[in-house]
Amino acid sequence: MRQILLYLENLEKRERYILIGGLYAVIIIVGLFFTALPTYEKIQQTERKITKEMENYRQLMEAVSVYLSVKGSVRKKEISLSQIEKIATATGVKDRIILLKPYQDAGVEVSLEEVNWSSLVSFLKRVKQENYTLVSFSMEKPKEKPVVKARLVITE
The missing domain is CATH 3.30.70.60 (Ribosomal protein S6/Translation elongation factor EF1B)
Incomplete structure (x- = not known):
C-alpha cells in the first residue's frame, strides 16, 4: 500500500488527472456493463414473450374465424x-x-x-x-x- 502511495505522489499533476480519469472511465464502463446488460437481457426476454403472445393471438384469431365460419354454416334455426x-x-x-x-x-x-x-x-x-x-x-x-x-x- 505504501508503494502505491509513493508511486502516486511521484506522478506529475497531468499524469494523476489521466490516471483518475481512466479509473472513473473504468468504473463507469463496468457499472454500465453490470446494470445495462441485465436490463438489456430482460428487454430481449420481454420482446420474445411479446412475439410469442402475438403468435398465440394470431392463432386464436384464426381459430375464431374458422369457428365463426363453421357456426354460421351450421347455424340453428331461429325459434318462433x-x-x-x-x-x-x-x-x-x-x-x-x-x-x-x-x-x-x-x-x-x-x-x-x-x-x-x-x-x-x-x-x-x-x-x-x-x-x-x-x-x-x-x-x-x-x-x-x-x-x-x-x-x-x-x-x-
Whole structure:
C-alpha cells in the first residue's frame, strides 16, 4: 500500500488527472456493463414473450374465424311461436297448450295441460329433432289421472 502511495505522489499533476480519469472511465464502463446488460437481457426476454403472445393471438384469431365460419354454416334455426305451434300440431298437443309466449330474448315458453305421456314424449322428441334446446322443464301429475301438466322453455 505504501508503494502505491509513493508511486502516486511521484506522478506529475497531468499524469494523476489521466490516471483518475481512466479509473472513473473504468468504473463507469463496468457499472454500465453490470446494470445495462441485465436490463438489456430482460428487454430481449420481454420482446420474445411479446412475439410469442402475438403468435398465440394470431392463432386464436384464426381459430375464431374458422369457428365463426363453421357456426354460421351450421347455424340453428331461429325459434318462433309459429314453429313451436307447428310442432305441437304435428304431435297432437296443440289443443293442450294453455300458454305459448316469447321467453326472454331468444326462447319460447310453452305450458301444456292435461297432456298424456305419449303425446308429451313425441312433442319433446320433435323439439330435439328440430335442433332446439330445452332449457327448463317442469311437470306435475294430478292424482289419479293419466295426464300431466307441463311447462317448458325452448330456445335455439
